[in-house]
Amino acid sequence: MTGGGERERSMVPRAEFRSYYGRPILKRPTWKVPDVPGYLFLGGTAGASATMAAVAELTGRRELAGAGRWVAAGASVAGVAALVHDLGRPERFAHMLRVLKPTSPLSVGSWILAPFSTLATASAASQATGRLPGLGRFAGFGSGVLGPAMCTYTAVLLSDTAVPAWHEAYPELPYVFAGSALTGAAGAALLCAPRADHGPPIRMGLLGTAMELAALHRVERRLGLVGEPYVTGRPGRLLTLSKALVVAGAGLSLVSGRRAAPLLAGGAYLAAGLCTRFGIFAAGIASAQDPVYVVTPQRQGLGAAGLP
Amino acid sequence: MTSDRNRLSGPLADPTADAGYPDTHPPRMGFFTDTSVCIGCKACQVACKEWNLVPAETGELDLLGQSFDNTGALSANNWRHVAFIEQTVTPDRPPVDLGMPAIGPPAGDASDAGDGQVRWLMSSDVCKHCTHAACLDVCPTGSLFRTEFGTVVVQEDICNGCGYCVPACPYGVIDIRPGDGRAFKCTLCYDRLGAGREPACAQACPTDSIQFGPLEELRERADLRVTELHERGVDEARLYGRDPQDGVGGDGAFFLLLDEPEVYGLPPDPVVTTRDLPSMWRHAATAAVGVAVSVALSFLERGALERRKP
Ligand code: SF4
Numbered sequence: 265m266t267g268g269g270e271r272e273r274s275m276v277p278r279a280e281f282r283s284y285y286g287r288p289i290l291k292r293p294t295w296k297v298p299d300v301p302g303y304l305f306l307g308g309t310a311g312a313s314a315t316m317a318a319v320a321e322l323t324g325r326r327e328l329a330g331a332g333r334w335v336a337a338g339a340s341v342a343g344v345a346a347l348v349h350d351l352g353r354p355e356r357f358a359h360m361l362r363v364l365k366p367t368s369p370l371s372v373g374s375w376i377l378a379p380f381s382t383l384a385t386a387s388a389a390s391q392a393t394g395r396l397p398g399l400g401r402f403a404g405f406g407s408g409v410l411g412p413a414m415c416t417y418t419a420v421l422l423s424d425t426a427v428p429a430w431h432e433a434y435p436e437l438p439y440v441f442a443g444s445a446l447t448g449a450a451g452a453a454l455l456c457a458p459r460a461d462h463g464p465p466i467r468m469g470l471l472g473t474a475m476e477l478a479a480l481h482r483v484e485r486r487l488g489l490v491g492e493p494y495v496t497g498r499p500g501r502l503l504t505l506s507k508a509l510v511v512a513g514a515g516l517s518l519v520s521g522r523r524a525a526p527l528l529a530g531g532a533y534l535a536a537g538l539c540t541r542f543g544i545f546a547a548g549i550a551s552a553q554d555p556v557y558v559v560t561p562q563r564q565g566l567g568a569a570g571l572p
Numbered sequence: 573m574t575s576d577r578n579r580l581s582g583p584l585a586d587p588t589a590d591a592g593y594p595d596t597h598p599p600r601m602g603f604f605t606d607t608s609v610c611i612g613c614k615a616c617q618v619a620c621k622e623w624n625l626v627p628a629e630t631g632e633l634d635l636l637g638q639s640f641d642n643t644g645a646l647s648a649n650n651w652r653h654v655a656f657i658e659q660t661v662t663p664d665r666p667p668v669d670l671g672m673p674a675i676g677p678p679a680g681d682a683s684d685a686g687d688g689q690v691r692w693l694m695s696s697d698v699c700k701h702c703t704h705a706a707c708l709d710v711c712p713t714g715s716l717f718r719t720e721f722g723t724v725v726v727q728e729d730i731c732n733g734c735g736y737c738v739p740a741c742p743y744g745v746i747d748i749r750p751g752d753g754r755a756f757k758c759t760l761c762y763d764r765l766g767a768g769r770e771p772a773c774a775q776a777c778p779t780d781s782i783q784f785g786p787l788e789e790l791r792e793r794a795d796l797r798v799t800e801l802h803e804r805g806v807d808e809a810r811l812y813g814r815d816p817q818d819g820v821g822g823d824g825a826f827f828l829l830l831d832e833p834e835v836y837g838l839p840p841d842p843v844v845t846t847r848d849l850p851s852m853w854r855h856a857a858t859a860a861v862g863v864a865v866s867v868a869l870s871f872l873e874r875g876a877l878e879r880r881k882p
Contacts, residue, residue, distance in 0.1 A: 281834075282832060283834055283835075283837070284836060284837030285636075285638045285837075287644065287837055289743070289839050290739065290741075291738045291739065291744045291747050292739075293735065294735040294738050294748045295735055315863065315867045319868055319870075319871050351732065351733060351734060352753050356733065359730075359732045360712055360732065360734070362713055362714070362730075363712075363713065363714050365711070365712060365714065367849065368710045368711060368712040369849075370710065370712040370734060370736045371712035411863070411864075412860035412861065412862075412863040413860050415859075415863050416856040416859040416863065417856055419852075419859070420849075420852045420853060420856045423848075423852050424710060424740070424845050424849055424852060425710075425736075425739035425740050425845055426740060426741060426742040426744075427739045431848070434851070434855060435855050438852075438859035438860075441859070442859040442860065442863045442866075445863060446863060463870075463873060464871045465870070467870035468866060468867060471866040471869065471870065472866065548739075555837075559839070559840060562839055562840045562841040562842070563841070565841070
């Protein structure tokens, strides 16, 4: 196991690999781009924003709480719209709630997303209209409690597939998404909240940056051949860009005294979040389309014992 | 008998009972595809399409240039797929005279004897009707279900078109039908089974390469066949998907192959992804706690709680 993609590639025993005319063994995931990776980003940002808003409310940072509620409601509504577009018809989203099936992360996720987006939207609506403030606050806390689940369940959604790069990364992906959700919510808050309230989002962004970078680093180091799509080609470039942007966001958020710095930091964080989700999504597709990522690890017995 | 572990992976004697059917359910039915007698006629593909009214491929005839295979892979519109593999082999024993018309120079012409014999492998692939079917596990609506015969079938009328089954299948079988949006795959002719008939492909197969029956019987038959082939010196004969200890708990449709599985486009050692689901949720829960703690830590500062009372 090495850190660099280049060195890793030369270690890969491709010579022994046989296939049926080089055709993929797995089917290409049919989830649409940008709908699904876009949803991963929106859902994570919404989730962490709702939690931030709830804690801000508890600590008396009313304006930060307000901004967080707006972001949570806006991003979750946009996320639901993306999913409806992916499914093709609006009533299909309702059909997702027909049953609760514990073995299906999509079913469990629908039961997290539906109440979360309802509560987040309700609290933002109450805030906008000034009506039912008590219920609005309650809805805000409810969405804040569900928020962390919104950030990480999507990692299980991707990992619970036969797609090698997603499945084998299941111990790390939730932390990548959690870190990225924290920086996303921090970025949105840096853009929307008043300057006096920037302390908490700045610290959230730093914690998120550390979490995401550490988890991504472990994915690249631990997975060996199956981790290759994370460091090569288009997904590799997206993830490199994401890492650069998140570091830039963290650095800029610490610059004081310049008006543009928080705005640039916020923009960098949000762009990083998009790059992370699109990069991870694309890495999975790449690993499903090349039979080497199915055959070689299974031959080496890594498919069965992927964990250290 | 069924521990929680067996519900998601590992050997499982009776997936039908595990799915909640009463003890009176019929035996688990399946396919044993003996590729050593497949002649590549594609009668199974045709019979399947005709019986199940599977649409023709859209667009022009697609010639793949991959031997006689112009189907390529199983898909929403191809529930049987005959693979053709041409191999150049150096015979390590005198070839068995099958009394078939020979290819190449007549016997005795020694010009390039010894190397370069052509070997044909043909195999009719199909949905494996896994003991632990990932497609079924991840389906959020219950559209994919286990039948009383232990097979795995999509109920088209409630398929939501979410596509989760597609990347979940470790064999790349099930797919969304273009222009329709719902998922389709082999039903092991659920309608015919209900009427006491055998599936269309098995009935159409002229060499009995596709054998249909109770899975227990098929496994015994396959064991005998592989022993017989080994005795005849066909050392490369092996069963694929026969073993209830494998990563998917054994296949309801299993195969006798004459080379490594990947040569036929099959994964060498597939594992049902849901085996790791409990662990995935544990990691996600820990990471979610990480989010909550990080947010809370970010608000830790002097006077954070005093601020509440303006
Ligand atoms: S082979 Fe694929 S489609 Fe068939 S039962 Fe197994 S997981 Fe489902």
